[in-house]
Amino acid sequence: MxxxxxxxxxxxxxxxxxxxxxxxxxxxxxKPVMDYVLDDVRKLGDVSEVVYITxxxxxxxxxxxxxxxxxLPATFIEQKVQDGTAGAxxxxxxxVKGEPVLIIFVDTIFDADLSxxxxxxxxxxxxxxxxxxxxxxxxxxxxxxxxxxxxxxKPKTPISKRANIGLYYIRNSALLFEGIAHTLAQPANNGEFxxxxxxxxxx
Numbered sequence: 001m002x003x004x005x006x007x008x009x010x011x012x013x014x015x016x017x018x019x020x021x022x023x024x025x026x027x028x029x030x031k032p033v034m035d036y037v038l039d040d041v042r043k044l045g046d047v048s049e050v051v052y053i054t055x056x057x058x059x060x061x062x063x064x065x066x067x068x069x070x071x072l073p074a075t076f077i078e079q080k081v082q083d084g085t086a087g088a089x090x091x092x093x094x095x096v097k098g099e100p101v102l103i104i105f106v107d108t109i110f111d112a113d114l115s116x117x118x119x120x121x122x123x124x125x126x127x128x129x130x131x132x133x134x135x136x137x138x139x140x141x142x143x144x145x146x147x148x149x150x151x152x153x154k155p156k157t158p159i160s161k162r163a164n165i166g167l168y169y170i171r172n173s174a175l176l177f178e179g180i181a182h183t184l185a186q187p188a189n190n191g192e193f194x195x196x197x198x199x200x201x202x203x
Contacts, residue, residue, distance in 0.1 A: 001046050001117075002095060002173075003102045005037065006053040006079070006088035007061055024061055024106045034061070034106050038069050040114055041104070048099070049073045051092040055082070084192030086183045093177050101173045103195070105166030117169055125169040126151070126199070128162040137163035138196040148203065151196045153189075164196070175202055 007024045024034035041047060050072045054061050062076050077091045089103060102117070112127045126148060128140050139160040141150040152159060170176045179198035186197070 001044070001048065001100045001102060002092070003041050003044075003047055003050045003104065004053065004089055004092045004096075005034075005050060005104050005106065006085065007034065007055070007058075007106060023056075025057075025064060028109060032064065033109060034064070035068070036109050037104050037106050038065070038072065040112075041102075042069070042072060044102075044114055044117065046118060047072065047102075049075060049095060051095045052076045053079050053088045053091055055079045082192075083188070085195040086180050086193035086198055089195055089198075090177070090180050090184065093180075096173045096177070098174055100169065100171045101176065103166075103168040103170070110165045110167055112165070112167055120169070123171050124199075124202075127165050127167040129165050130161050131163045132161065134158055134161050134163060138194070139163055148199075150203070151199050153194045153196045168195075168199075178202075 025032045027033075028036075041050065050069075052061065052065060052074060054076055055078060058076070058078055065074055065076075075095055079088050079091055081087065085105070102114075110127065117125070126140055131137060135154055135156065138151060138153045139155055140148050140162045141152070141160045142162065143149050150159070151164065176198065179201035180195070182201045183193050183197040186193075
């Protein structure tokens, strides 16, 4: 399994803190945010490579990952154009050879059970959290069995309060990148392409 971790955002909403410290390196309870994610990745065991999509202050992020998580095979790819989450994940395509992928955004510290991945028979898993301010997130609509039927980025109406937390497991990575290619071929939304649109294509 490959793990893709997009880290290229500038953290504009956290300025001035992110002028000199990249958002993934901001400390929470004495530890960089990205470390909470990588500690969980380390526990998985079945990870052939971690692909970091870097950008703002990339040297700091790379040095930390190479030093503290040297046991995790790593590749670093710079996202030179900030064209959204779909554009970020697309950069990792050359590193994924049809393998399952785990995509983790480090915007939030999550409490998610990743141990279900090795035994899962589902085509994919999207971890969610119920929220009241649904307009700020991509939300997931499910059927009675818990299967996703729709995913919408920042809805204006309350179609669901199940916000995706930026954690996704996809068994069929070829279909994922097909969905991303379809998304990138559409008009951009304020200059960005959303990974959630690729997931909607996959449904």
